[in-house]
Amino acid sequence: MRVVLKYGGSSVATIEKIKAISGYISKLKKEKYDEIVVVASAMGKTTDALIKMANEISSNPDQRELDSLLSTGEQQTVTLLSIALNAEGEKAVSLTGSQANVKTMGIHTKSKIKSIDVERIENHLKDGRIVIVTGFQGVNDDGDITTLGRGGSDTSAVALAAALGCECRIYTDVEGIYSVDPRRYRDAKLLDKISYEEMMEMAHLGAGVMETRAVELGKKFNIPIFVGRSLSEAGGTYIMEKDSALEEKLVTGLSIANEIIVTTISNIDYSAEKIAEIFSTINNCGLSINMITQNISRDRKTDISFSCTLGEKYLLDQVVEQIRNRYPEIEIEYQDNLGMISVVGIGMINNSGIAGRFFSALSSAGVEFYQVTTSEISISCSVDRNLINRAVESAAVEFGL
């Protein structure tokens, strides 16, 4: 059986950890999989250290060069892991993104995988070699080294699994995907399975275990993705196509964003152009926003609220200054003591009772909710930050998470 295994930066942070993973892979090769491809990230904080060096030279380093610089981090991990596997008596070979023919397109530091020609990998597998490929990187049509952006190693692993037609196993420092973040709710349940769609909503809404692009790719090529703890086959969650068993459950998980600011802009004369311009300003400043709510009142005035993380307050300040300069008449208000809680479940598509149950649960627990947004498979609301735990518990109990 063939498999792609992926190890993130914290799993390969030290020489000791690399040796432990090598021993584990060697065991898997003997006992379970005869064809193994490994994808590895840069060791621990290596990428950060390289970025720091580049920034000591220039606050705006050339992006082509930055990509080539950063790619050395993964190259070091894969060669060290290959040295370790060879030392254990396995036949192993490392490949850079370029050597593995991971072709990318798009701009430097945020490239996308265009294609992977797996012939070289297939040949190595046929010869009984364990193939270790750098995550996070590829090569574009000009022969330049590119990177896929933070978290891109998950995407590399799923793309390779798709090209090789096998399961992708993402090893990390958590047990798998929980219905609720277990640091927030002690009784959270480890999920056996979750659908791609639910996982994408969870990732998007702050669960932070998996890169959304990787899940999207898994969905596109219908590649089962297993997420579990390094050096262990116990526990773990499969991200896979929804099946009837999954659909029985209305709510699969609950995602939490702890520190958000909600900015409300009011007293705007409504015009689609004006609204669009405000969101262009937000985008140009590089501010990532999440919830957007908009109401129009009878006199054609409108209120818009949007949320961002507390960590991006400095970007928010730039946005607000530019909006104020352009439209001095508008009023801007912040609520910076909020958090966000979302319920996610593919079952919601065909069931309209969830919102009512969710709001009742919050209300019975004495938790007020402010902005509310919904997607086909999720409902999110902002609540006072100091009441988040109470909100989480009430929703978790209500939906049996």
Add this chain to the structure above:
Amino acid sequence: MRVVLKYGGSSVATIEKIKAISGYISKLKKEKYDEIVVVASAMGKTTDALIKMANEISSNPDQRELDSLLSTGEQQTVTLLSIALNAEGEKAVSLTGSQANVKTMGIHTKSKIKSIDVERIENHLKDGRIVIVTGFQGVNDDGDITTLGRGGSDTSAVALAAALGCECRIYTDVEGIYSVDPRRYRDAKLLDKISYEEMMEMAHLGAGVMETRAVELGKKFNIPIFVGRSLSEAGGTYIMEKDSALEEKLVTGLSIANEIIVTTISNIDYSAEKIAEIFSTINNCGLSINMITQNISRDRKTDISFSCTLGEKYLLDQVVEQIRNRYPEIEIEYQDNLGMISVVGIGMINNSGIAGRFFSALSSAGVEFYQVTTSEISISCSVDRNLINRAVESAAVEFGL
């Protein structure tokens, strides 16, 4: 005018040094050379640190993987230097050995350059870019990354200069090539010029400024090699074809090896086969030996002496044990208090008086000499280590070095 500039590890050891070199190259681009190719080594002790990591995993790391690991050191330097040049407003681009089409052959960690296809570099130069190429590395016919062995960056630089048809300037932390090591003889003269042949003898005999293979390559393609101090156009030495001006001088330089052991094997019944076997044993143990002297006495018994550095005593011990096991009758003696002094000069080819003058100078200074070996352009002898300085001074004065 076109040029290849080479910076070694100590010249690029810190971000500050990389910035200073970037400023200097930018100045050269404006004032002196319109087409610049830069070859750079790994920063400071990076290569040693990477080797240490590999050795923490295995005392005998897979050589293919080690090459790919080590190559990341130069890749980091060239991208950082390119970031610095771009930040100064120059157009610069970095290339790995593979991207620069430096094709190699032979075994990993000791590969040789087979060819360089400079089309990509020529195109970048035409577009006005400064091209920064990793030293020390290339790619073999299998697409695997290879390295050229320690000091290989000099070879990369000269090979590129040969392929691009231009001068090669090696920047380092010394002023140039001296007639005698200036740390040993205060009045040593900086040479304007030295022939390839003399430089090769000097390098081989311990001068340590330039990689011998690089000088050989310079000779083969008749590429002038300039050696001088980083960030300075003053001083410096040209290594070039011998011309009449060079030939007037009988002795160009003096090279010193401080800590050598001379091992003498005696009471051997002479047979070419036996002698060959002894030297095979030396080679198989990886011991580097220098002087070899052999005398045959009338009763077909022979004495053989050879020298090695004190640092390789542990290898010498292995050699001696194996020889003793094979030929229990032979006697082995060490002299571990010796150094070696050599005079080098292309003028010696046509002049037989040098040996006499050299031996007289030593003798007048009260320095006894033991083993003596000669090549066409050099004479070396071993002397007591504590008399080396006196020997150096007497020879330097005799030949006006």
